[in-house]
Amino acid sequence: MLQTAMRYSHTLLKEVIQAGDTVVDATMGNGNDTAFLAQLVGLNGSVYAFDVQEQALQNTEKKLVESGVREQVRLVHQGHETIATIIPKETTLRAAIFNLGYLPKSDKQIITKPDTTKQALGALLARLESKGRIVLVVYYGHTGGEAELAMVQNYCQQLPQEEYSVLTYQFINQKNNPPILFCIEKK
Template identity: 40%
Template structure:
C-alpha cells in the first residue's frame, strides 16, 4: 500500500501504534474488517506477541485470515467471530493496544455497522485490559446513518475518563469536511 503520509484517521492511528507497540506485546483489533489493522498489529508484536481480531462478519474474518496468511503472520493472531462487546470474555490478559475502526466494512453493503451500545461496552472492557502506557485508537466515521450518534457517544465516554489515569486526544484534519473520519486516542498514563 502506497503511503499518503498522515492523510486520514487510519494512517494517524498506525503512526501511534508503530510508536507504542513492541515485539512480544499483546493487542486487539476490535473491528478487523479487511485485516489491514490486524496485519499491522501482528507485524508489530512479532513472533512472541499475540493479537485478537474481532468481527461479526464472516467475510471480514476470511479476508483478514487470507491477508495474514499471505504475510506469514497468521500464527500470532486469534480470529474471533464475535462482536467486540465480548472482548473481555475472550481476552483475559493485559494488552498494549486496542484498535477500533468504526463504521462499516469497506467494500461490503452498509447494513452492518458498529453501534454506540456495543462500542461503549467494548471500550469499557478495553480500558480495563489496557496496560500503563498502552493506547486505544478509534477511527470514527460519522458519514453513515448512526455514525454521528456513535461519534458523540465515543467522545462522551472518552471525556469522562479520569484525567489522572488517562490522556485523551481527538485528532481532526483541519482541511477536511466535518464528516470526514477522525481519530480519538486514549492513553493509559504510564506508571
C-alpha cells in the same frame, strides 16, 4: 504532509507496541490493521481480532496468510462487545484499535453501534497497561454514525485526566465527513 487518520493511527500504535505484546483489533474489517498489529508484536506476541461478519474473517485470514503473520492472530467471529469474555481477565493489553462504521465494499446496513463499542472500551480499559493506547477511528458519515461519534466523544471526555490522556485528530476543512481519530493513553 499531514497524515490521514488511518496512517496516524498506525504511527500512534507503532510508538508503543513492542515484540511480544498482546493487542486487539476490535474491528478486523479487511485485515489491514490486524496484519499491521501482527507484524509489530512478532511471533511471540498475540493479536485478538474481532468481527461479526464472515466476509471480514475470510478477508483477514487471506491477508494474514499472505503477510506471513497468521500464527500470532486469534480471529474471533463475534462482536467486540465479547472482549470481556474472550480475553482472560489477567491478560494485559498494550494497545487496541477500532475502525468504527461499516466494512468497506460490503453491506452498509451492518454497522458498529454505540452500546457495543462502549462495552468493548470498558473491557479494554480494564486490561490496558500503563502507557498503553486505544485508538478509535470513527467514520460517521452514515446512518447511525453520528450517534456513535457522540458516544465516543462523550466517553473520552468523561475519562479521569489523572488516569488517562485523550487526543483527537481530525481534518476540519474536508468534505464528506472525514474520519475523526481518538487516542486514549493510560498514564
